[in-house]
Amino acid sequence: xxxxxAAPQASESYSAAAPLFPPNDKNSPxxxxxxxxIRDGDVGAAMRNGGKWVTTSPTPKCNISLIxxxxxxxxxxxxxxxxxxxxxxxxxxxxxxxGTWVLLSDECRKRLLDGYTNASELDAKTAKMKADGLKLKNxxxxxxxxNMAGKSFGGAEIQLPIGIDEYRYFNYVQNxxxxxxxxxxxxxxxxxxxxxxxxKVPHLLGQEFVWRKDTEDCVKVTFDLKDWKTWENNVEGxxxxxxxxxxxxxxxxxxxxxxxxxEMVWFWNKKAIARKVMLIPFFLKKPVDWAIGYGxxxxxxxxGYVEGEDEGES
Numbered sequence: 001x002x003x004x005x006a007a008p009q010a011s012e013s014y015s016a017a018a019p020l021f022p023p024n025d026k027n028s029p030x031x032x033x034x035x036x037x038i039r040d041g042d043v044g045a046a047m048r049n050g051g052k053w054v055t056t057s058p059t060p061k062c063n064i065s066l067i068x069x070x071x072x073x074x075x076x077x078x079x080x081x082x083x084x085x086x087x088x089x090x091x092x093x094x095x096x097x098x099g100t101w102v103l104l105s106d107e108c109r110k111r112l113l114d115g116y117t118n119a120s121e122l123d124a125k126t127a128k129m130k131a132d133g134l135k136l137k138n139x140x141x142x143x144x145x146x147n148m149a150g151k152s153f154g155g156a157e158i159q160l161p162i163g164i165d166e167y168r169y170f171n172y173v174q175n176x177x178x179x180x181x182x183x184x185x186x187x188x189x190x191x192x193x194x195x196x197x198x199x200k201v202p203h204l205l206g207q208e209f210v211w212r213k214d215t216e217d218c219v220k221v222t223f224d225l226k227d228w229k230t231w232e233n234n235v236e237g238x239x240x241x242x243x244x245x246x247x248x249x250x251x252x253x254x255x256x257x258x259x260x261x262x263e264m265v266w267f268w269n270k271k272a273i274a275r276k277v278m279l280i281p282f283f284l285k286k287p288v289d290w291a292i293g294y295g296x297x298x299x300x301x302x303x304g305y306v307e308g309e310d311e312g313e314s
Contacts, residue, residue, distance in 0.1 A: 028052075029065035029086055031211060033219040034160060034254040035185065036112065037296070041260065043109040044296040046102050047173065047185055049199075052088035053216040059194045060213045064090050067100060067170045079169045086164065094191040099173030108166040116160060117256060119265055119272035122232045140229040144241035153240030153251040154218030158269045160253055179291050203257075210249070215240075221266065223248045223274075231274040238268055250274070259292050 029050040037045045050065030069075075071082035104112075129139050175183040184202040187209065191197055195213035206227035210220050220240065223231070228248045235241045235250065242249040250273055256265045265275045 030216045038258040048100050048102050062092050063088050064092050084167050097186040097188050099186045102167050103169040105166040122272050122275050126232050137229040141233050141235045145236050148239035151239035220249050221252050231276045233274040
């Protein structure tokens, strides 16, 4: 597995026994959500969004969890030997756009690919559906698992095993890919009250993120029921699933956008909940494939990286 260009490979510090969200740590975010892009069998890019619920004032507020170099003199646009830390001091702004690309270590990417991409339960369900001659819209889950009623769907134990010392480089989502591919990953957030925020991503038509103070360590995503029935889905064994009217709400930790198979898969930790093939007209597949490859090469080099320069470590 190839390393990211210009990315210093420090020693790994992640430990399965070490909490990713240390209690009473002011620098620890309340939640993360990750979007991973698969290309040529590897995690071509990882996008992180996170937040920190703050309750020191009379009313709670949700700050945006950003990343900054530990070395205050480091160039934020270049890989830093000193590594990175979270900056949770900026209050979220209604209508603002966010998104941070993070280049992860080789070991971390392998850990994610090996342990957090298994959609075999969806494969089995789809195979049975086809064998029975059924259509997806007739077998889509339309009620939550009764065995999961009242069970927790958040907590550090369901977060992905990614330590901040495995971050090799970061920069903010911009508009560097052809066809607007990168810009479409930005999330636009909306404040729905003191204790609830939502977010929409242009590439995710029909889905909306939601995070709330009463479940501060978890992100959920909502689907219109009509859209939900176009996804292969399975909520068995998943707590916190809500079917209400024409909406479906599921907890989620990450989304895989697989440009090898042209499919998207929503996960809650190791559980694949919903999958959908991206329908791209055949005459657009070549230009889209080229644009993705071109854009990912630019992301891997980093915004400040110029071909032929040294690694620019600080």
